[in-house]
Amino acid sequence: MRNIFLVIRREYLVRVKKKSFLIMTILGPLLFAAFYAAVIWIAIGSVELKTVQVVDESNMFTNQFKDSESLKFDYLSSQIDSAKKEFQKSGANALVYIPKNVIKEPKSVRIYAAKNVSMELKSGIEDVIEKQIEEIKLSEAGITHKILEDSRVNVKSETISLSAEGEKTSSSGAATVIGGICAFLIYMSVFIYGTQVMRGITEEKTNRIVEVIISSVKPYQLMMGKIIGVALVGLTQFVLWILLTTSLSSVATNVMSDKIATEAKAVTEMQQKNMPANGMPGGNVQNPVAEVMGAISSLNIPLILSCFLFYYLGGYLLYSALFGAVGAAVDNDADTQQFMLPITLPIIFSFVFAQFVLRDPDGSLAFWTSMIPFTSPIIMMVRIPFGVPAWEIALSMVLLVLGFAGTIWLASRIYRVGILMYGKKVTYKELAKWIFYK
Amino acid sequence: MNIIEVQHVTKEYATHKALDDVSVNIPKGCIFGLLGPNGAGKTSLIRIINQITGPDAGQILFDGQPLHAGHISRIGYLPEERGLYKKMKVGEQLLYLAQLKGLSQKEAMDKLKVWFIKFDIKTWWDKTVSDLSKGMQQKVQFVSTVLHEPDLIILDEPFSGFDPINANLIRDEILELKQKGSTIIFSTHRMETVEELCDNIALIHKSHKVLDGAKRDIKEQFKTNTYFVEYKGELAINPDRYTLENSKELEGGFRRTNIHLPLGATPNQLLGNLLNQVEIRSFGENIPTMSDIFMRAVNEVPEG
Numbered sequence: 001m002r003n004i005f006l007v008i009r010r011e012y013l014v015r016v017k018k019k020s021f022l023i024m025t026i027l028g029p030l031l032f033a034a035f036y037a038a039v040i041w042i043a044i045g046s047v048e049l050k051t052v053q054v055v056d057e058s059n060m061f062t063n064q065f066k067d068s069e070s071l072k073f074d075y076l077s078s079q080i081d082s083a084k085k086e087f088q089k090s091g092a093n094a095l096v097y098i099p100k101n102v103i104k105e106p107k108s109v110r111i112y113a114a115k116n117v118s119m120e121l122k123s124g125i126e127d128v129i130e131k132q133i134e135e136i137k138l139s140e141a142g143i144t145h146k147i148l149e150d151s152r153v154n155v156k157s158e159t160i161s162l163s164a165e166g167e168k169t170s171s172s173g174a175a176t177v178i179g180g181i182c183a184f185l186i187y188m189s190v191f192i193y194g195t196q197v198m199r200g201i202t203e204e205k206t207n208r209i210v211e212v213i214i215s216s217v218k219p220y221q222l223m224m225g226k227i228i229g230v231a232l233v234g235l236t237q238f239v240l241w242i243l244l245t246t247s248l249s250s251v252a253t254n255v256m257s258d259k260i261a262t263e264a265k266a267v268t269e270m271q272q273k274n275m276p277a278n279g280m281p282g283g284n285v286q287n288p289v290a291e292v293m294g295a296i297s298s299l300n301i302p303l304i305l306s307c308f309l310f311y312y313l314g315g316y317l318l319y320s321a322l323f324g325a326v327g328a329a330v331d332n333d334a335d336t337q338q339f340m341l342p343i344t345l346p347i348i349f350s351f352v353f354a355q356f357v358l359r360d361p362d363g364s365l366a367f368w369t370s371m372i373p374f375t376s377p378i379i380m381m382v383r384i385p386f387g388v389p390a391w392e393i394a395l396s397m398v399l400l401v402l403g404f405a406g407t408i409w410l411a412s413r414i415y416r417v418g419i420l421m422y423g424k425k426v427t428y429k430e431l432a433k434w435i436f437y438k
Numbered sequence: 439m440n441i442i443e444v445q446h447v448t449k450e451y452a453t454h455k456a457l458d459d460v461s462v463n464i465p466k467g468c469i470f471g472l473l474g475p476n477g478a479g480k481t482s483l484i485r486i487i488n489q490i491t492g493p494d495a496g497q498i499l500f501d502g503q504p505l506h507a508g509h510i511s512r513i514g515y516l517p518e519e520r521g522l523y524k525k526m527k528v529g530e531q532l533l534y535l536a537q538l539k540g541l542s543q544k545e546a547m548d549k550l551k552v553w554f555i556k557f558d559i560k561t562w563w564d565k566t567v568s569d570l571s572k573g574m575q576q577k578v579q580f581v582s583t584v585l586h587e588p589d590l591i592i593l594d595e596p597f598s599g600f601d602p603i604n605a606n607l608i609r610d611e612i613l614e615l616k617q618k619g620s621t622i623i624f625s626t627h628r629m630e631t632v633e634e635l636c637d638n639i640a641l642i643h644k645s646h647k648v649l650d651g652a653k654r655d656i657k658e659q660f661k662t663n664t665y666f667v668e669y670k671g672e673l674a675i676n677p678d679r680y681t682l683e684n685s686k687e688l689e690g691g692f693r694r695t696n697i698h699l700p701l702g703a704t705p706n707q708l709l710g711n712l713l714n715q716v717e718i719r720s721f722g723e724n725i726p727t728m729s730d731i732f733m734r735a736v737n738e739v740p741e742g
Contacts, residue, residue, distance in 0.1 A: 208521030
């Protein structure tokens with residue numbers, strides 16, 4: 001036990017003291033924060049006032065386009081030809097031309113602009129025109145504005161999950177996001193840290209230090225020490241990332257909170273102004289941020305966190321043992337390729353399956369892939385935020401423990417032979433033989 | 439008293455037998471030469487003693503007890519293929535290796551200080567191993583092998599890669615360790631080393647032990663009862679008393695001839711015989727070198 005602890009400590013310290021670890025630890029959250037900040041800046045930056053000129057030959061749309069913080073509509077009385085000539089000089093961003101017979105030929109509406117106009121502006125303008133035409137046609141058919149307004153109901157559904165504890169509001173949106181993030185983190189870390197285990201073992205083998213070490217430590221202890229040491233490095237990195245990211249993003253949020261607030265208000269105002277005819281009642285407009293926060297708090301966070309930890313470790317142990325066996329079987333990094341494929345395939349497959357499982361978290365694909373130890377770490381984490389029966393989680397966990405116990409046993413059999421084997425191109429047949437050596 | 443008793447050890451790999459019923463005793467306090475051509479099975483035997491692998495049959499006694507995990511800290515092993523963690527600092531690395539052998543951090547520190555002063559390598563503590571030359575790395579590795587003052591030190595080709603000055607330094611250390619009571623096993627095919635340092639040897643060839651015992655006894659056993667004589671004049675052929683073997687001309691009219699004596703004849707009788715015939719400059723017995731013995735023992739073993 002003392003030896004395995006010594007090995008763990010060395011593996012851990014050597015990696016944590018590396019410059020690349022420090023760089024990754026600092027750079028990770030910085031990149032994340034920079035990305036986050038960039039998204040916000042772009043969102044804010046796009047809120048510059050744009051002028052849109054309207055030439056309305058049909059005279060049906062006067063003052064139907066409402067100004068907002070980002071859009072200002074100018075109604076021109078000139079003809080479209082002269083308006084087009086003046087357009088460059090006027091400094092306006094876009095020119096909307098509505099011909100006389102727009103009701104009969106709705107596709108004749110034209111938007112002229114120096115650059116391409118945004119989808120948002122285009123669809124906003126189209127919406128207003130469509131609604132107006134619709135209304136005109138309806139009133140021609142004898143339906144009044146009043147009936148029309150009454151017939152507009154706003155349906156908004158809430159998902160309620162029925163469980164033993166009673167009804168609980170849940171959000172499939174939040175579950176999708178959380179499940180996706182968990183799956184991605186496990187996928188990435190299995191790859192990153194599994195390869196680190198493999199590299200470490202190949203390094204010891206090519207350095208020829210392994211013979212000295214295993215004259216003091218059992219090969220199994222050395223392998224497990226390395227696997228656990230690297231796992232701790234991964235956990236340390238996660239914890240540091242989470243701490244740094246939350247503090248950085250809260251700083252970023254604080255700095256920009258004023259702008260975000262104005263922005264949010266502007267967006268709401270614009271939405272309201274853009275659909276004046278059907279005047280959505282103000283009370284129905286929900287704050288999306290509050291909605292997401294509420295949805296997240298409706299999820300069983302402690303369960304998700306503890307399951308994440310379990311599946312992260314289980315998946316990592318299962319795969320890093322296999323990566324370790326590959327590292328022991330070959331003489332240098334270049335030779336690892338031939339053995340990598342069968343290991344990486346199930347990881348990649350489970351990540352692909354995860355996309356389908358997100359859409360149907362209770363289907364039979366979801367069930368079976370969350371039971372098989374090779375895919376369960378990723379798939380089960382996708383399902384858990386949606387709610388999974390306790391027996392399924394328990395069964396999947398037991399199977400995962402059996403799974404990694406099995407791969408570790410297998411790997412240690414290959415490892416103890418492989419680390420002392422030099423200069424031989426190893427085949428699968430040979431690996432199978434090693435497993436059954438005494 | 440033997441520190442190691444190898445009893446009927448057999449080790450088989452998938453394609454070949456590395457050791458076939460090998461029994462060797464290694465007496466305490468000696469320098470023991472484990473000899474044999476490449477691929478004879480020396481490394482397999484050393485790995486079994488180090489508990490890196492186990493024997494398929496037979497057993498090994500360490501200090502009278504069957505080998506167990508507790509013995510690991512009493513053995514120091516320097517493999518033929520040297521290796522250290524390249525990116526680790528010298529001091530950290532030595533501390534780590536010493537702790538794996540069961541020393542506490544403080545003990546390891548105290549002992550390392552002594553060695554760093556002895557080898558005059560104090561400035562190396564914070565150097566990364568990859569910054570050291572190959573010879574310097576070998577020195578570091580030697581320190582790691584003997585730091586925990588093991589009772590048994592196993593050195594696989596210890597002098598390869600050392601310049602003559604450092605080789606001498608290491609040789610003196612080995613002799614000093616022997617003085618202090620350690621037993622040293624050399625695995626080598628450098629016969630000068632064996633000639634100079636070893637008290638006992640065992641020769642392994644094609645998975646079998648073909649020869650073992652005290653170096654002195656083995657030399658005695660391999661003596662051919664031939665003598666050399668350097669002289670001026672003509673030697674008569676006298677098949678009843680002696681046989682003349684190869685002979686060659688030396689400078690100044692001298693000749694050197696090897697003479698084989700029949701069983702029972704003494705060198706004194708031969709000298710008496712020769713004194714009447716020629717003017718003798720020098721005379722002596724042809725004692726076989728380890729190299730001769732090695733070649734003969736290996737060639738005598740039938741193929742297969």
